[in-house]
Amino acid sequence: MGDIISFAYQYADSFALLALSSIGLVIIFGMMGVINMAHGEFMMIGAFGASFGFQWGLPLSLAIVTGVFAATAIGLLLERLVIRKLYGRLLYSLVATWGISLVLSQGALVLIGPSVPSLPNPFGTVSVGGMNFSVYRLFLVALAIALIVTLWALMRFTNFGLHARATMTEPDMAEALGVRTTRIYMVTFGLGAALAGFAGAIFGLSAQIQPTFGAAYTPIAFIVVVVAGSRNIIAGLLASALVLALVKTSFTVGFNILTGYVAMLVTALIIIRLSPTGILDLIGKLKALASQHRSSTAGTSAEETKNA
Amino acid sequence: MNISRRSLMKTSVALAATSTALAPVSAFAQEGPIKVGIIDDASGDFAAAVIPKTQGARIAIDEINAAGGVLGRELELIHYDGQSDVRRHQEFAQRAILQDEVDVLMAGYTSSEREAARAVAVENETIFWHNNQGEGGIADEYSFFTGPVPEQQILPGLEYMVEKYGKRVYVLAADYGFGQVSAQWVQASAGMAGAEVVGLEFIPLGNSEFSSSIANIQNEEPDFLFLLLVGSAQSQYFPQAQAAGIAIPSISTVNLQQGYEHKLFPAPTLENLYVPVTFIEELAQEVESAQVFVDKVRAAFPDTEYVNQMTRCAYVAVHLMAKAWEAAGTTDTPAVLEALHSGLTFDAPEGPVTLDPATHHLAMDIRLAQVQPDHSVEFVEDFGVIEPWWLKEMGVNLADTPQSRQYLPGDDPDLAAFLE
């Protein structure tokens, strides 16, 4: 029993980390197609902002809001100055955002210094079945789910969501119908930066906050987002993080951390290979296959009865 | 930081100018400065830990120049930013040695950076110093080390923990050269101390998720933990373990003295962590000369985040080289090597150190630091001066027989017996 609880905890933990570290990117890359290599740096800005807010004497929650504001502001600024000019040439956004990531992380080092104090972690420990678990990590799980649900609602039920989806699928048509697509792009990019900054600030409760703090998250976030696919990015993100975290946790528990990491990457490769449009289509294909199989077995059994 | 560095350089240049003006004109003065080549990471992943290292070298160079230089010549610092990048270390080692023709090269934070630069130095017969603690075992004619090695840290530290807390140890080690060799040392030391390694996990570099390791540790309930975690990503172990309610005492040969995690994480994240150290800033509480050193660093670099082990190592290395050049009366490598083999001593911030001619490592004072709940540090044990004895056990005597290889614990039958 203890083992099962422990596994469930690790699985949820791993899911939350994957989902939170990629949720900003799923907006920027998944919706807009911008290859944002500076994703991790937006997370870093969120963490730095939160650390500063806290040092200024703000309560922790407001400090985190400070971090989100910082990331959003820099995100919006970059969208206006740089990203906006790249919407027609998305592969080049890789080079430009790589440049931005160098400027941001090294700029933080020069202007602020090699590190800033971490944030205090107000959460305690909870004991289940004789094992101690971190409430902070459970909070991350709840947060990841809450954010995914909120995003889904935003896309599904609001005007912004409608316009955003229209802009991403048929920009010219949307424009013709009166959607101000440039504004939609800007808000979307800002939202992505805000979410990245939020994740960074939250991770800053339990990490050393340094200029290179975010760099490690960028490739992993890309993998989660590519596996999530382009059909329905929010549901895709949920499925992608759930599946990758399951593989990672299973192999980590069964073998070791390295095997877990490599198994996750290999799974991502397999999923992309089987279904370039993402995990949802793979699930769809598998379902179709299963029902085909079911109907064909049903068919043979019917024939058998007939023959009998 | 910038302004202070620049103003410091100005003063040092001014001081050097006056001292050369006062010094009698000698033939040596015509030869130009003695070049100290340094490749340290001022940017990238390791900047936070390594920036204090360069400060130590700068202070030593300025001190020596203020006192009239070496052999009537000024010391010139040639510094390259390694950018936490192995290739840059290789490139700049080539540049420093072949183009700048430095008289000594000091480079490398991680073992891979060290090896990239050291290979170039050894190939070109240039004296090389590595100035932070490492996995030990390197016996090379041209390579010298100011940081402590496993027999100075792991062995006494582990014995202390076994005596105080019990025989069951769980090891988390970074999964690369330094971590793997150090983990073998932990295994061997545990074997010799009659302790048992109940778990050994290798953590990939850059990994920051420890929930599986924490669950394993909770299952195993060891008496203490031996942590060989490297880099800021892996340091996330501490807040995660604390949040999961792990209150097991632990010991590390890496943390605190390089990455000053106790200054960056809020208290009491690192409570009850033990670290065998040569020098950390808090040593100033105990040792007069350490206080003098800290004051010196803070005066020169008011914005420095922490005066760490590497500040001390780089400072000691430059001073030892200055002594060797003085003793040799020249900067010619064979003569300088001979001088380095003469049992040089220096009053390091923590106390006197001796450069062991046989192994090219330092005999130095080691103390055991313990992190308190408020993240202040207390020194709970003084192991005294510990010799770098292991390479001698392996028959190494670099003063007599030059060689170039790295010895691993598996090469020593006494240690190999305890390895899996």
Add this chain to the structure above:
Amino acid sequence: MRELLNGRIEPGKGPVFWIVGALLVIGMLFLPGLVGRYTLLNFNSFLLMVFLATGLALLWGFCGVLSLGQSAFFGIGGYAYGIVAINLADSPWASLAGVAGGIVAAVVFAALLGWLTFYGHLRGVYVSIVTLVVTLVIESFLNQTAGPQWKIGTAHLGGNNGLGRFSGAAENIPSLTIPTGGGNSLVISGSSPTFYYVLIGLIVFTYLLLRALVNSRFGVALAAVREDPDRAETLGYDIRLLQSMTFCIGAALAAMSGLLYVAWGNFITPSVFGVTANVLPVIWVAVAGRKSLAAAILGAVVLQWGAQQLAISGGEWALIVQGALLVLVVLLLPEGLLSLRQQYSRMRDVRSSSLKSQSRQG
């Protein structure tokens, strides 16, 4: 042959282009006499990356596939060279066998990866991400191979410290060596003028060969795939085969750079597989102009030199300046520095094209 070299796809033709090019190459032959050992050694390290850059230009600029995993082939080429050469250390053929081993290993791996991506109908940025993931897998695997059990033949992988660097008695990766008969051999160290001349020769040869390739029917087919893969497929081109073949050629070129890098510095670590290492060649090619092999060659050399100069003299501002320059180039020069030339010719063509569009409207 003349038509292939002077064709229409790779920019640059006519007597002026060839004369300037030839003069440039001839001029470069005098370099070793003019500079010191270090400068030559350093310059060699820039030149040997040219193959990596041209391979990526071929793949991205001419075939429309942006690989973020070229350093996987660079690394595989380098490691394979080292492993083969260490194992055959006593033979005079060690290093040449290493060269063959490096290229073969990379091409085989590229064929597998090509099957995984192109035959999986992956396109665009998905190919980029898949190739990046593959290099990350290799990097994390190699980083932990420090233990004595990780060896291939007599070559210890050495983990993060680098091939052969962590094995007690350090195994030295041999330099480029050519047997000259009678048991003698010529050792070409990375700082020697010979290494430089070998590089110049290989670069000229590779450039001409690739130029002929992209100007051939194969090149026309690649351009068709780049501009519109679906249309190319409808027209009967086997786009997956074309992409895979180009991918393999790009891999061979990347491996060439990788093995020359190891032969040059006798050193390689898993960091050659990192994200930064993968992005660098993309930057060279993007900044110089991806639709020209010559631009890729110049871009690789000039940008490496520039980045190094910045790191030397710019101190902590180096990476900031480098990043800002990248952003500016992408914003101001959409096709890299090559667009300067195109802007010029566009200005020249502006009248005829406006006439055309007028007539179309009419």
